[in-house]
Amino acid sequence: MIEPLREEDYGVWDAFVEESSDGTLFHTIAWKRILEETFGYQPYYFILRDAKGGIAGIFPAFLVRGIHGKVLVSLPFMEYGGPIVRDGYYASMFESIVNLFVMLKKEQGVRYLEIKTPPDTQYHDAESFLFAPVVKAYDYSINIGRRDFTNDFWPKMKAKTRVRHSVVQSCRYGVGVADADIHSFYALHVSSMARVGSLPWPQRFFANIRTYYPASRFIGAYIDKKMIGAMLNLPYRARDLAVVLSYDRSCQAYRASDLLYYHEIRFAFENRFATVDFGRTRPDSPYEKYKQKWGATKHTLYSYVYPADMCHLVDPYASYTRFARFTRNNIAWNAFVHTFFGQNAIRYFP
Structure with missing residues (x-):
């Protein structure tokens, strides 16, 4: 019992x-x-x-x-x-x-x-x-094993994926990666969710994560002190889970997401995690190909x-698939997710 x-x-x-x-x-x-x-x-x-x-x-x-x-x-x-x-x-x-x-x-x-x-x-x-x-x-993850980032993983990234090219370009543009403050992180998160027609998490969710799980890592990609990309990482034991990726679409040419992925994967290798976990992915979405180009393997959840x-x-994803064609890039939806109810409605979709 x-x-x-x-x-x-x-x-x-x-x-x-x-x-x-x-x-x-x-x-x-x-x-x-x-x-x-x-x-x-x-x-x-x-x-x-x-x-x-x-x-x-x-x-x-x-x-x-x-x-x-x-x-x-x-x-x-x-x-x-x-x-x-x-x-x-x-x-x-x-x-x-x-x-x-x-x-x-x-x-x-x-x-x-x-x-x-x-x-x-x-x-x-x-x-x-x-x-x-x-x-x-579906979940996508990289099994690190005994590999070394500099000698084993990074040099073997295929040229056709343009991953290494994107990271080099991002650095040349002057994009840097540093810890993110909750307010800037959240503002970018809400705008990203509004753009794709989805619901954001409430800000207190991230504040509580930082309070109760200090090992969490809120990371931002910046250019001229402006945050143009952000990622939340939740390392636990041998698994480094990367979730809540956000980016400023007007700055997409700076490849902030690629730079954030690069830094997180390198962090996991250097800190001897066994797995880099990119989190769940909606079936048949463009994010599947994005994670695969980094060498991630697909697992069923x-x-x-x-x-x-x-x-x-x-x-x-049933509700999202049904309504996203109306909410994606929609001015009214953008206004809604910036309201108190819009930032708390996710509680009804567990």
């Missing part, structure tokens, strides 16, 4: 995540605090114990009021989530998770449960409990949905 996480168990929870090969930043207590304080979601964090009282598994989730009603998600928004379980305890964990959902459906009218997965993971035990596996998105007949509701 699973038991609710108590505050006095926060330390052993994080230790279990740290020691597990499936553990990610999004499973940590720091990320729990970030989501709680940013969105006010109700957490449902549980521990599965073995016969001796030790931790056999953990399950982090949040109850979210979204566009499809109340849903239980592990975990909202970001790439990864789901239970972390010791071998031999998966069946017990998923049986307990189903029982939790049945209780929440009866007491609070929860419509469905969505479980994301850690990197390169599939929960085959979930299917025996009638979860439906759904391809959520799954979600497991219960009950199975609700799996059609978890497509994160």
Whole structure:
């Protein structure tokens, strides 16, 4: 049986995540605090114990009021989530998770449960409990291994990708990379989301990341003290995750995004990370080719949905695909995302 996480168990929870090969930043207590304080979601964090009282598994989730009603998600928004379980305890964990959902459906009218997965993971035990596996998105990452950036990686970038040419050109234009302040970072993020017709994160999301996860890196690309590109990096253990890439379209010729990618990949090599993770990518989008030209390998990201007949509701790009042709490069949409509601509406799309 699973038991609710108590505050006095926060330390052993994080230790279990740290020691597990499936553990990610999004499973940590720091990320729990970030989501709680940013969105006010109700957490449902549980521990599965073995016969001796030790931790056999953990399950982090949040109850979210979204566009499809109340849903239980592990975990909202970001790439990864789901239970972390010791071998031999998966069946017990998923049986307990189903029982939790049945209780929440009866007491609070929860419509469905969505479980994301850690990197390169599939929960085959979930299917025996009638979860439906759904391809959520694609992840692109570079496996560093024992390679050296200067001698092994950078010289072998193919000329036809023009990656090295773009980085050299960016430097010649005088573009530099430095730490970004939250306000400039956020202004560029909102303008980028407005341009592509999508919803921005609220500013307090980034502020909470900086507060509760000091290892996060807010990086900006500058020319003449003007920020023209920005990236958020979330290093955790052996994985350096790069997310929230933004750029000033009027300065696209300066190749700020290429320079940011170059600096982040080099940072990961020099600090001996095992993986550079470029995050999830919408299927059939131009960003797939962009990440591939850097030598990134494609991986499938799954979600497991219960009950199975609700799996059609978890497509994160369905709403965007339906409405982007109206919101992309739209003056009214640009005005909307600069309002309080526009900068907080993402809470309904976990």
